[in-house]
Amino acid sequence: MLYSKSKQKMEKIHDLIIIGAGPAGITAAVYASRNKLDTLLVTEDIGGQAAWSGDIENYTGYQFITGVELAGKFEEHMKKYATEVKENEPVSKMWKEGEKVCIETLKNIYFAKTAIIASGKKSKELEVPGEREFKNKGLTYCAICDGPLFEGKDVAVIGGGNSALDAGLQLIKIAKKVYMLNITAELGGDAIMREKLMKADNFFIINSAEVTEIFGEKLVKGLKYKKQSSQNELLVQGVFVEIGLIPNSEFIKDVDKNKYGEIVVNCRTETSVPGIFAAGDVTDVPEKQIIIAAGEGAKAALEVFRFLSKKRT
Amino acid sequence: MKNVKVYGTLACPFCVKVKQFLKDQNVAFEDIDVAQDEARLQEIVEKTGQMGVPVIEIDGEIIIGFDRGKIVQALGLAD
Numbered sequence: 518m519l520y521s522k523s524k525q526k527m528e529k530i531h532d533l534i535i536i537g538a539g540p541a542g543i544t545a546a547v548y549a550s551r552n553k554l555d556t557l558l559v560t561e562d563i564g565g566q567a568a569w570s571g572d573i574e575n576y577t578g579y580q581f582i583t584g585v586e587l588a589g590k591f592e593e594h595m596k597k598y599a600t601e602v603k604e605n606e607p608v609s610k611m612w613k614e615g616e617k618v619c620i621e622t623l624k625n626i627y628f629a630k631t632a633i634i635a636s637g638k639k640s641k642e643l644e645v646p647g648e649r650e651f652k653n654k655g656l657t658y659c660a661i662c663d664g665p666l667f668e669g670k671d672v673a674v675i676g677g678g679n680s681a682l683d684a685g686l687q688l689i690k691i692a693k694k695v696y697m698l699n700i701t702a703e704l705g706g707d708a709i710m711r712e713k714l715m716k717a718d719n720f721f722i723i724n725s726a727e728v729t730e731i732f733g734e735k736l737v738k739g740l741k742y743k744k745q746s747s748q749n750e751l752l753v754q755g756v757f758v759e760i761g762l763i764p765n766s767e768f769i770k771d772v773d774k775n776k777y778g779e780i781v782v783n784c785r786t787e788t789s790v791p792g793i794f795a796a797g798d799v800t801d802v803p804e805k806q807i808i809i810a811a812g813e814g815a816k817a818a819l820e821v822f823r824f825l826s827k828k829r830t
Numbered sequence: 831m832k833n834v835k836v837y838g839t840l841a842c843p844f845c846v847k848v849k850q851f852l853k854d855q856n857v858a859f860e861d862i863d864v865a866q867d868e869a870r871l872q873e874i875v876e877k878t879g880q881m882g883v884p885v886i887e888i889d890g891e892i893i894i895g896f897d898r899g900k901i902v903q904a905l906g907l908a909d
Contacts, residue, residue: 568843585843605898653882654875662842665865666881691865736881 531557531629533821534620536608537765539565540807541797541814542635543591548818550598554825557627558600559620561607564588565637566762566798567807571661571687576808584661587807608636611769613790631824633817634769634780634788634795638762638805643675647731647740648758655737656756660684663755667692672755673740675728677701681759682710688757689717696751698726698742700760723751731756764799775801786817794820832905834859837874838884844896845884851898855907 533549535542538560549556562568570584579587595602606622611632613619618632640658642648648656657663660674664687672692674684677699688695695717697704702725704711714720723744730741739752764778773781773789779801786794796802796817797810834852836859838845852859864871864883874885878894886893888904902908 562844563847564843583841585841585846588843589846653880655881657882659842662839662844663882665839665841666871666883668865668868735879736875 529628530617531555531627532825533557533631533633533818534559534618534627534629535633535635536560536611536620537565537635537637537797537799538563538592538595538602538604539635539637539797539810540567540591541565541637541799541810541817542633543595544811544814545633545635545796545818545821546595546600547598548815549821550600552818552822554818554822556600557603557629558595559603559606559608559622559627561605563592563602563604567591569659569661570807571683573807575806608768612771613793616792618792630828631792631794631821633786633814633821634766634772634793634799635797635810635814635817636765636768636799637810638764638798640758641761641763643728643731643758643760645728645730647733651731651733651737651756654735655733655754656731656758658758660687660757660759664688664691664757667755669693670754671752672696672757673698673751673753674757674759676759676761677704677706677724678759678761679706679710680761681757682706682714684757684759685714685720686710689714689720692755693719695720696753697722698728698740698751699724700727701725762798762805766799769793777801785820786813787820792824831858832889833887834889834905835862835887836860836884837862837864837870837887839863839865842883848884848886848896848901851896851901855905857905857907 532554533556535545535558546558568588573582610621618629620627671694673696674681675698726742726744728742742749766778780795782795782800788795794817796813798805875881891904893900
């Protein structure tokens with residue numbers, strides 16, 4: 518079998534395997550390479566959530582940059598060094614065998630002395646009828662990607678936090694009308710973003726609304742929602758689900774996680790398993806920000822360097 | 831030479847990546863911005879039954895999303 522063949526071939530033990538190539542994973546790769554660690558980076562995509570962000574105005578050094586541009590700069594910086602990168606390879610399983618960390622993807626199995634989990638988060642689903650059926654048929658989890666497809670149309674953003682506000686800000690420039698359906702009584706998120714939205718005359722907020730169904734034929738035609746005791750229908754061609762994120766941590770069973778599934782780390786980015794570190798949005802570190810994820814990635818790589826140096830002496 | 835079309839929007843990260851990938855491989859392609867052209871958007875809905883981008887068409891073969899393996903195969907490139 519091809520699989521077992523490649524399994525044998527890959528019996529090399531790296532100093533470090535980094536999982537994920539968002540701000541945390543890429544920064545860890547830069548630091549690890551500069552410390553001459555033999556590093557392999559395994560990831561589904563490059564840029565992570567940063568690439569899906571709209572306008573970024575709080576990454577120091579850039580007063581304004583788009584998510585795509587910043588992710589591009591990260592990638593360029595990483596590729597300046599000789600880190601080996603395996604893209605399009607999401608990790609399916611990882612575990613520790615004695616001193617060795619084993620990482621399995623759909624294509625291969627890799628080994629290392631240490632690992633940094635920087636696999637980030639993914640969009641949470643609404644879990645209502647019609648959601649799966651109309652995914653990419655008017656329903657989407659990425660305003661920056663799919664927003665331009667709804668030029669001059671009516672759309673709904675589901676959610677009320679920062680990612681919903683960000684989607685709203687992208688969409689008021691494109692769509693005819695933007696409705697925001699928020700399950701709580703008031704919008705959350707940053708005040709500065711809320712104010713910008715409230716100024717737009719094509720923006721409408723529906724608070725205390727619980728979406729119950731997405732409907733349509735070939736493509737989305739609208740959604741149903743409950744507000745107090747009343748059932749309502751809203752006709753829109755686009756539905757943007759922005760109700761939060763869940764950590765990509767299901768592939769590892771052995772490390773401690775909190776009730777949200779985030780990997781618990783201490784201030785040195787150590788997990789409950791020696792030699793396995795974690796950084797960025799997949800961890801329980803408070804505040805999910807690009808700059809914080811990048812900083813945690815740097816810390817993790819330096820901790821790995823320290824961990825390996827101790828082993829040598 | 832294969833007839834390659836990329837249906838996408840300006841800002842979508844994977845549209846940017848797929849176009850960069852094709853350029854790096856010296857593959858000429860038609861760059862179609864579906865946000866500017868309702869009819870072309872309808873075209874991908876009809877061809878793929880969905881409206882997510884990018885959609886890559888290589889000699890009539892449709893690939894949805896930036897799937898490097900499938901693109902390489904359809905183009906007959908060495909990876």
